[in-house]
Amino acid sequence: MSEKGFNAFKMAQEQFDKVADMLDLDEGTRQLLRFPQREYHIRIPVRMDDGSVKVFQGYRVQHNDARGPCKGGIRFHPQETADTVRALATWMTWKCSVVDIPLGGGKGGVICDPHNLSMREQEQICRGWVRQVAINIGPLQDVPAPDVMTNGQHMLWMMDEYEKITGARYPGVITGKPVGMGGSKGRTEATGYGVVYTIREALKLMGIDPKNTTAAVQGFGNVAQYAVDLYTKLGGTVICVSCWSQEDQTSYTFKKSTGVSLDELRKITDRFGGIDKKKAQDLGYQVLAGDAWIEQEVDILIPAALENQITGENVNRISKKVKIIGEGANGPTTPEADKVIHERGIFVIPDFLANAGGVTCSYFEQVQCNMNYFWEKDEVLSKLDTKMTSAFHEVASLASKKKIYMRDAAYMIAVSRVAEACRLRGWV
Numbered sequence: 142m143s144e145k146g147f148n149a150f151k152m153a154q155e156q157f158d159k160v161a162d163m164l165d166l167d168e169g170t171r172q173l174l175r176f177p178q179r180e181y182h183i184r185i186p187v188r189m190d191d192g193s194v195k196v197f198q199g200y201r202v203q204h205n206d207a208r209g210p211c212k213g214g215i216r217f218h219p220q221e222t223a224d225t226v227r228a229l230a231t232w233m234t235w236k237c238s239v240v241d242i243p244l245g246g247g248k249g250g251v252i253c254d255p256h257n258l259s260m261r262e263q264e265q266i267c268r269g270w271v272r273q274v275a276i277n278i279g280p281l282q283d284v285p286a287p288d289v290m291t292n293g294q295h296m297l298w299m300m301d302e303y304e305k306i307t308g309a310r311y312p313g314v315i316t317g318k319p320v321g322m323g324g325s326k327g328r329t330e331a332t333g334y335g336v337v338y339t340i341r342e343a344l345k346l347m348g349i350d351p352k353n354t355t356a357a358v359q360g361f362g363n364v365a366q367y368a369v370d371l372y373t374k375l376g377g378t379v380i381c382v383s384c385w386s387q388e389d390q391t392s393y394t395f396k397k398s399t400g401v402s403l404d405e406l407r408k409i410t411d412r413f414g415g416i417d418k419k420k421a422q423d424l425g426y427q428v429l430a431g432d433a434w435i436e437q438e439v440d441i442l443i444p445a446a447l448e449n450q451i452t453g454e455n456v457n458r459i460s461k462k463v464k465i466i467g468e469g470a471n472g473p474t475t476p477e478a479d480k481v482i483h484e485r486g487i488f489v490i491p492d493f494l495a496n497a498g499g500v501t502c503s504y505f506e507q508v509q510c511n512m513n514y515f516w517e518k519d520e521v522l523s524k525l526d527t528k529m530t531s532a533f534h535e536v537a538s539l540a541s542k543k544k545i546y547m548r549d550a551a552y553m554i555a556v557s558r559v560a561e562a563c564r565l566r567g568w569v
């Protein structure tokens with residue numbers, strides 16, 4: 142989605158250019174990786190409930206598939222743009238590469254606002270989207286998934302349409318399906334747990350026992366709740382979480398110095414991850430301003446709400462005690478703030494590494510669907526832990542060997558793997 146003056150694709154290209162220089166990539170590889178390999182711009186006609194026909198603009202962008210079929214979500218959003226989808230597809234390529242799963246990067250979207258569409262109209266958009274790109278997606282080509290304002294139901298309609306067109310069962314064509322309909326156990330936990338697996342390893346490197354640490358979390362949705370869950374199970378204390386209040390159209394931080402309780406907070410949280418202020422106060426929580434999470438005297442910050450949250454304006458409010466920032470959200474730190482964090486020597490686990498547990502579990506879903514054999518949750522989570530732990534250590538050891546920032550090390554590993562795949566295929 143575009144904000145005035147901000148172009149996500151331009152930012153993705155600038156990030157790439159920086160890494161390309163660090164890796165001294167040749168011109169051909171740069172030209173290839175700066176842009177998506179393929180994009181489909183589609184028009185989806187839908188008969189609306191009032192009998193009229195409305196035509197929606199949709200996209201599928203396949204940034205790079207040198208390492209395997211493209212992978213990435215489909216967003217439904219009124220401010221979706223081709224450049225946003227291009228940027229997100231590019232970032233998916235790096236995310237799949239940094240955790241070393243055999244997939245490339247893709248992303249899709251439809252310009253629409255599901256709030257103003259009936260379920261039948263949304264179903265028609267899903268089916269229409271698939272009809273337009275059916276020959277360009279598939280378990281061996283490009284595997285979509287849910288993203289902003291799409292969910293498991295949308296994925297099932299899309300899978301059903303694909304199977305109608307192809308005349309066979311292809312559960313591996315799409316991920317993010319409900320468990321029992323081709324979904325993987327552990328997917329709900331995957332991203333938040335993945336964040337904490339990497340934080341656990343960072344603490345190990347520092348010789349710190351998680352039991353002696355505290356954390357502040359921004360967000361209380363899917364990623365944040367499961368991050369709180371696992372971090373607490375490791376013995377850590379989360380002293381506050383912050384979230385958005387639909388009712389007041391502002392955010393709040395809910396703090397308990399002795400540690401928040403996931404169970405008690407979940408009981409008073411709505412489906413959008415908003416906590417009931419009054420009930421929280423009754424449970425003894427202090428209700429502070431939405432951005433108070435950032436200035437807490439804690440060892441770990443976990444931004445797990447949305448992008449552009451740690452900025453040039455608030456970065457200096459981060460306490461001297463903070464040793465680790467585990468980026469659960471996508472793009473929570475602006476480049477300006479990142480510079481300050483780097484200079485201060487805070488250990489950052491960059492977003493596309495820290496939150497790669499989601500796509501890794503989606504890859505597991507695809508593998509299970511292709512085998513038509515499903516693993517138990519423990520098996521999924523143990524495989525996820527292995528993948529995240531090993532990806533973390535590869536990045537951390539490069540960062541330590543070359544004395545570079547974790548974010549740069551992660552980018553260097555991700556981009557060099559994709560560049561090498563292009564070279565081995567004889568593309569460049």
Ligand code: NAD
Binds near residue numbers: 414
């Ligand atoms: P979600 O919608 O479940 O939860 C978002 C949370 O952020 C909610 O608790 C909401 O109240 C809170 N929030 C919104 N605005 C806020 C504000 N201004 N201040 C404080 N809190 C605010 O979303 P999610 O799935 O948990 O995703 C969170 C982030 O993680 C996003 O950046 C997303 O792109 C990224 N991510 C998610 C996954 C996944 O598997 N869910 C995977 C990779 C990355």
